[in-house]
Amino acid sequence: MVENRSTRRPGRLNVLCVVGARPNFMKAAPLMRAFAALDSIDACLVHTGQHYDAAMKTAFFEQLQIAEPDVDLGVGSGTHAVQTAEIMKRFEPVLDARRPDAVLVVGDVNSTIACALVAAKKGMAVIHVEAGLRSFDRGMPEEINRVLTDQLSDRLYTTERGALENLTREGIDPDRVCFAGNVMIDTLLAHRARAPSARTVLSEAGVAQELHPREGFGLVTLHRPSNVDDPETLGSLLDTLATLAEDLPLIFPVHPRTRARLEAAGLWERAAGSLLVLPPVDYLNMLGLMAGARLVLTDSGGVQEETTALGVPCLTLRENTERPITVDQGTNTIVGRDAELIRRVAAEVLRDGGKTGRIPELWDGRAAERIARDLSAWLMQRAGSRSAE
DSSP: OEEOOOOOOTTSEEEEEEEOSHHHHHHHHHHHHHHHTOSSEEEEEEEOOOSOOHHHHHHHHHHTTOOOOSEEOOOOOOOHHHHHHHHHHHHHHHHHHHOOSEEEEETTSHHHHHHHHHHHHTTOEEEEEEETOOOOOTTSHHHHHHHHHHHHOSEEEESSTTHHHHHHHTTOOGGGEEEOOOHHHHHHHHHGGGSOOHHHHHHHHTOGGGSOTTTOOEEEEOOOHHHHSSHHHHHHHHHHHHHHHTTSOEEEEOOHHHHHHHHHTTOHHHHHHHSEEEOOOOHHHHHHHHHHOSEEEEOOHHHHHHHHHHTOOEEEOSSOOSOTHHHHTSSEEEOTTOHHHHHHHHHHHHHHOOOOOOOOTTOSSOHHHHHHHHHHHHHHHHHHHHHHO
């Protein structure tokens, strides 16, 4: 464990913010800036190290202009149980030493539930940003993390109004819930102008010459265990994508876990032979690729939101989504792994341009500001109530 500095100052509330994996970085960045703009809160950033690629972590922190974490737990990889347990073991001494007024967790990764559980057992306030999202699929580890974290949380911030119905159905008092908007979109809007063009990204990757200027390209991301862990499922998806690539070149930045599964299944050469494979790309380059794509095929929840914000048609390679607003209001279509449906919807996108959608309510780049102001008021009221007891 590495501790860089202490940020607690007398007379201020102290909020300990937890990040653990790549999707968390984009959510924490605007929150840390919003807390810094207040004179009531000092925010401390703890990185669990669940995302253990040091180079990628550094690139994200630099690009999103996040200061180095105050604490780095350095947990690394492992099974869900091992990783969650290790985070809890290393996080507890941090709480004992710092005694924050609240622990804020984002999203639905193992770090989210692990740190929320430690804080709740110590009687500390737990704050969950991105609460109430549900896929209703308990086969997804993230769904279990989401449900349990919400049950442990004292203040819950939602990205869409429909999340409140999920929370009340599970017995959570609506007074604990605040609809604040989407901090992921705060980051996208703040950095959109800094992202390179897709042509620049592809030129630097050495594949731009393989694309016809008028045809454009599609973008693929795959990492869910349900899609990549079973060789037969993964091979079938590759066959479908290869068929699509005959009409539209497909760019495929390959997640490290996905590459390992492709190689283990003997499918790497098939992927490299039909798709334009790239190594993992950083946030700004991925943003440039998404913005420039004619369509995106993904199993990522965050990409579903980002494509809706960018107005780019998205085909979700899953049977469900915890972000239904991207389907109801945005550019997202759920296609699962149905080869015929994927080909049909992709053809419609190429022919007609696909769903245009609209930007959901409060996806305006100011969600983090709303959260910071509300949390400051809530914590001060809570402190006043406790002192009066």
